[in-house]
Amino acid sequence: MTVTATPTPTPTVTVTPTPTPTVTVTPQTVTATPNPTVTVTTAKGGNPTLTSATAVVTQYYEDITDHDYAAAWALGGRNIGGSDYDGWVKGYATTAKIYLGTSSEFGSGQVRAVIYAVQTDGSTKTYEGTYTVSGGLLVSASIRQTG
Numbered sequence: 001m002t003v004t005a006t007p008t009p010t011p012t013v014t015v016t017p018t019p020t021p022t023v024t025v026t027p028q029t030v031t032a033t034p035n036p037t038v039t040v041t042t043a044k045g046g047n048p049t050l051t052s053a054t055a056v057v058t059q060y061y062e063d064i065t066d067h068d069y070a071a072a073w074a075l076g077g078r079n080i081g082g083s084d085y086d087g088w089v090k091g092y093a094t095t096a097k098i099y100l101g102t103s104s105e106f107g108s109g110q111v112r113a114v115i116y117a118v119q120t121d122g123s124t125k126t127y128e129g130t131y132t133v134s135g136g137l138l139v140s141a142s143i144r145q146t147g
Contacts, residue, residue, distance in 0.1 A: 053110065053111045053131070053133035054104050056131075056138060057102055057111045058102065061100045064092055065098045069085075069089045077138070079137070080138050080140060080141040094121070095120075096119060097117075098115060098118070100113060100116075109134050110131070110132060113128065113129060114126070115127040115143070125147065126145070126147035127143050127144065127145050128146050129144055130142050131143075
């Protein structure tokens with residue numbers, strides 16, 4: 001008996017490797033700016049009252065920087081402005097932005113501040129002094145220009 005075998009072809013498999021993705025990590029510099037939490041309570045009549053003297057002074061200058069003069073005036077600008085509302089607002093006519101540094105003892109109504117007032121012409125005026133806060137409002141200030 002004669003057996004004839006027909007060979008079956010062996011399949012050829014070609015594998016193309018998938019490219020491995022390249023991951024590039026670029027280091028970043030992250031600058032953290034402290035953002036103090038301000039506690040706000042609602043006073044009789046629904047007006048917010050800031051509970052720390054530093055928060056009051058900070059909010060006062062944020063309002064001025066934002067050109068929300070009515071809010072700054074209500075926060076105590078009327079007590080420390082030295083003039084009527086319109087005259088007080090005119091005093092900030094050339095102020096473009098304010099940077100503020102403060103220090104105080106916890107629970108104290110006294111806040112020591114250094115104020116850097118950037119003017120619309122790019123120059124900076126520097127002031128320093130002390131604010132007194134009572135009942136969530138600026139009640140007095142002793143500030144002088146230092147530069």
